[in-house]
Amino acid sequence: MQQYDDTITVSRSYTPRASDVITRNSGSIYEIRMGDLWEKYFSDMTFGMFKVKFFNGELFAQDGTNRISVRVKTTIRYAQDFETTRAKLRQYMEAVARVFDGYRKASHMFTVEEFCRDAQEALGGEVLGRDFAKALLELFVMDVKIDPTKRDSDRMKFIQARQQGSNKIGMSYRVMNGNYFSCANWMDECLVNCAPNREENEYLGYLPATIGGKQNPVMRLLAVLEIFGLASYEVRGGQNLEIFVRVNDPQKIRSLSENRRYKNQQLAEIHRRHADAEEMMTAFLTSDLTTKQRWDLIEDYFLGHDEVVAQVLGLNEEN
Incomplete structure (x- = not known):
């Protein structure tokens, strides 16, 4: 089934000498029933191998100009109207940033339990359970690098995690830089690009699975929205190994x-x-x-x- 996605992505500029960057989808977008295609024509190989060969272009000839650009079908359902969601997300992220700022100024190593307690206090009574607090922390933990002197290129990664010593169980965390100051603006920028475009509180778009070889940062926004109970989402498609079965069959x-x-x-x-x-x-x-x-x-x-x-x-x- 051929589809066309006319949504745009705006990368906001915060300097007076530069304008916003607008990115549009180009070409046609197709939804392909990979399971049916594999079962009918390529069942001599595993489903995982079929998807690898498909996305690598090994099952058909490509002309070097028109190549497959993987998209994931992303549906977001907001719990409240969009402007209320924007306001709450900014409020929550600014509150969390204040907690991180306090840790950094005090050069304080902290645990998930401490962050959960301090975040709940900063959020003014909004409930953030331990599991959700840990999930939120993990979104901002820097990747482990072979060369620790190189700074993580992801501007939303600013927390270092390490195993606690002295026979203590669990992880301890440390804020490494001030990137948390940008969280509220960065999240709002991503959110604006996911404004409802179907029903009043629902967004549907075909988003790039990766950007610059890394996971699309919008996926981090979706996780934050769900952690704070602001939205639910569904992501389908892409190169991930999937199998869909009707459990009532x-x-x-x-x-x-x-x-x-x-x-x-x-x-x-x-x-x-x-x-x-x-x-x-x-x-x-x-x-x-x-x-x-x-x-x-x-x-x-x-x-x-x-x-x-x-x-x-x-x-x-x-x-």
Whole structure:
């Protein structure tokens, strides 16, 4: 199916002598059902190898001018209206920046627990759980380099992480530079390029999977939006190894799980659980039980006491 994406990306200039840089998508954009293409024409190789060869241009001739530029179909659904989202994102990122500034000025090594506590205080009561706090920190951790004297080229990487010493468990962090001052502006710039373009609070775009050989920085914005509960998102496509299965189609799952050319532990487990559930439900409906016994079995089932249910219904306990 051929598509055209007329969205633009604006890179804002903060100096009076330079203008904003506007980037537009060029050419046609196609959504390709890779699974169907592989299954019908290239099933003699693994799905992963097929995708590698496809994106490397090894399955067809390229003229050197028109080449594949990988896009990912990105859908963002904002929890509130867009301007409210912009205001809240700036508020949150400025609050987090103040926390980082305090750590840097004090030359303070900190843990996830400390950051979670200090960020919650700076956010004025907004809840930021430990797992979310750790996820937020990891977005700004600098990559480990062979040459530590070289500065990370990513302007949104400013935290160093290292294993705690003295028999302590976990990681400790240190703010290495002042890039956190730019976080609010940088996030807002990315967000403006993802303004709703479909329904009132929904954005759909075909974004480059990588920029300069690195992951598109918009993906970091999406993670921040989800961490703060400002939006949910879905990213599909690109070169990542993917397999989509309708889990409500037991015949398809059985076919895949029993295919000698394709082995997948997760699919086999889904098929086993579906078969076990079907057997248990059949036994539950056909067994001669009192109403009380049925309710007891239902309670045991939802409490995870599968072995009790299996024993009462006369099933193999492994089910």
